[in-house]
Amino acid sequence: MSSSSVVGLRAGLQPLWFIAPLAAMTYPLPLIAFHSAIEAARAAGGGLALAAAALSLAAAFAAPAIALVCATRLLRIESPSDAELRARRIALLAVAAPPIFTAVGDDIYMLGNPVPDVAALAAFWAAMIAIIAAGGREAPPQSVPRSAPAWLRAAHGAVASMLLVFVAAHLSNHLAGLVGPDAHRSLMKTLRHIYRAPVVEPILVAGFLFMVGSGGWLAWIHSARRADGFRAFQLASGAFLLVFVTNHFNGVILLARIHLGIDSDWSFASGAPHGLIEDAWNIRLVPDYTLAVFFALAHPFAGLRVVLQSHGLRKGLADGVAVWGAALAGLLAIGIVLGLCGLRLRFEQEQGSGVSKPAFLAPSSGTGSTPRAVPRDRPFAPLAPFG
Ligand code: HEM
Numbered sequence: 001m002s003s004s005s006v007v008g009l010r011a012g013l014q015p016l017w018f019i020a021p022l023a024a025m026t027y028p029l030p031l032i033a034f035h036s037a038i039e040a041a042r043a044a045g046g047g048l049a050l051a052a053a054a055l056s057l058a059a060a061f062a063a064p065a066i067a068l069v070c071a072t073r074l075l076r077i078e079s080p081s082d083a084e085l086r087a088r089r090i091a092l093l094a095v096a097a098p099p100i101f102t103a104v105g106d107d108i109y110m111l112g113n114p115v116p117d118v119a120a121l122a123a124f125w126a127a128m129i130a131i132i133a134a135g136g137r138e139a140p141p142q143s144v145p146r147s148a149p150a151w152l153r154a155a156h157g158a159v160a161s162m163l164l165v166f167v168a169a170h171l172s173n174h175l176a177g178l179v180g181p182d183a184h185r186s187l188m189k190t191l192r193h194i195y196r197a198p199v200v201e202p203i204l205v206a207g208f209l210f211m212v213g214s215g216g217w218l219a220w221i222h223s224a225r226r227a228d229g230f231r232a233f234q235l236a237s238g239a240f241l242l243v244f245v246t247n248h249f250n251g252v253i254l255l256a257r258i259h260l261g262i263d264s265d266w267s268f269a270s271g272a273p274h275g276l277i278e279d280a281w282n283i284r285l286v287p288d289y290t291l292a293v294f295f296a297l298a299h300p301f302a303g304l305r306v307v308l309q310s311h312g313l314r315k316g317l318a319d320g321v322a323v324w325g326a327a328l329a330g331l332l333a334i335g336i337v338l339g340l341c342g343l344r345l346r347f348e349q350e351q352g353s354g355v356s357k358p359a360f361l362a363p364s365s366g367t368g369s370t371p372r373a374v375p376r377d378r379p380f381a382p383l384a385p386f387g
Contacts, residue, residue, distance in 0.1 A: 012137045016074065017087035018129055020067040024097035025125035028118045028284070030059035035280045042278075060098075060287045064240070067094035072232040075223070083135030089223050090128045095236040096243035098288040100124070103247040105281065110259050140224075148221045156214045157307065160300060163207050166195060167296055171332065174293075177266065177339030179347075184266045184339075205249065212242050230322060234302040237295040244292045270340045277341050286337060293333035294326075301325025 037053035040046075074080070074088035093100075104124065105117045169191055176183040195204055215238045223235055256264040266272075271282035305322040309315060339345075 012083070013133065016070060017083065017132050020070040020091035020094035021125045021128045021132070023063040023066040024094035024100070025122055027060065027063040027097040027101055028121065030056045030062070031283050034060070034283055038278060057286065063097045064095045064287070064291060067091050067097065068233070068236050071095065071236050072229055075227040075232045075235070078226050079139060081135070081137050082140040083132055083137060085140045085224065086135040087132045090132055092219065092223060092236050092239040093128070096240045098284065098291055099240065099244040099247050101284055102288050103243065103250065105284065106247065106251055106255050110255060144221050144224050146225070148218050152214055152218060156211065156218060157303060159207050159210050160303070163211065164300060166204060171293060171296070171336060174269070174336045175332065175339065177270070178335060178343065178345045180344055181266045181270070188265060208245050208249070212245055216242055230302060230305060230319065234299065237299040237302065240291060240295045241299060244288070275342060286341065289340060290333045290337045293336050294329045297329035297332060298326040301329070
């Protein structure tokens with residue numbers, strides 16, 4: 001390529017196109033900083049190290065948040081060029097930076113750690129940046145229908161409504177972790193009689209795979225068109241769930257049950273014996289799990305908003321359903337992840353009344369009683385991978 005054509009190509013590049021993949025590429029850095037701060041706090045104590053740890057963990061949520069903002073701005077463009085459309089779709093994918101990092105970690109681990117997972121992740125996002133840069137400055141070829149087929153939207157919503165029964169039970173199971181590992185285990189044991197039944201489990205897995213396929217198709221079609229903030233959130237949360245659900249099966253079925261041959265129970269989910277907070281690998285699961293629960297509940301509320309509007313509900317009320325649904329999802333996500341990190345809700349009997357009431361929230365020392373037999377031999381390598 002001549003130097004004048006390189007200059008010409010560069011002249012058309014917009015910084016906004018690259019912010020989301022760059023943020024996703026740097027996503028592991030605050031997690032590494034968090035681990036160093038936790039180690040420092042453990043070695044020398046001190047509020048400064050704990051404050052640095054808290055800031056680093058908060059910063060890990062910045063990558064998906066920045067990607068969401070970029071995707072929202074790119075989705076406002078009425079007639080995007082080929083490069084803008086690529087940037088828009090890759091920004092939506094970058095919202096899934098947490099499960100992508102977990103997936104890369106799980107897969108690199110199962111392949112025997114041929115390269116560091118952060119290097120593999122950087123290579124992935126570098127490829128995404130190259131794909132955007134190679135995009136044309138003219139309008140993209142019209143290869144997708146202008147609107148999604150009605151049957152596809154209806155089937156996506158109908159299957160989602162059925163799967164929400166499992167999701168509600170599954171997340172209630174994880175919420176029970178706030179009471180303790182035993183409460184989580186006994187509820188899981190009961191629920192497994194249903195969702196692990198030979199006729200139920202394949203239907204459940206097929207249902208989720210249908211959601212991944214149909215959701216991916218819907219997102220592809222809708223992302224070609226201009227969208228408002230609500231639609232951008234729906235697309236971004238869907239992109240996140242697409243990656244999360246795929247990797248969740250990878251983690252639960254392939255990695256735990258087949259590769260490691262261990263039970264995918266509380267100990268596995270909470271990264272026992274070191275837990276989610278103190279383990280260099282497991283800390284990536286904190287943003288991943290938090291956003292997974294948040295998006296798994298907020299995404300259907302965003303879909304409900306569209307359905308309610310199409311049935312004539314006032315826009316303000318329908319928007320309120322999505323916003324309050326997202327707020328509720330956020331609260332549940334925080335509760336579940338705090339439980340997985342070791343926070344416990346204890347109940348005390350009020351003297352003479354026979355009534356149990358929540359007494360206080362206290363950090364628990366252990367995250368599980370069955371240590372997971374996973375090798376723990378590298379500083380930022382998959383020590384207890386799961387997704
Ligand atoms: C805090 C977040 C989450 C954690 C810690 C978690 C953990 C787990 C664990 C430990 C299992 C294995 C259950 C067993 O062995 O019986 C499992 C299975 C499963 N999870 Fe999750 N999960 C989370 C969120 C989600 C979300 C948001 C979804 C759906 C969008 C989901 C969908 C599933 C499905 C479909 C299975 C497979 C059930 C089976 O066939 O055994 N999970 N999860």
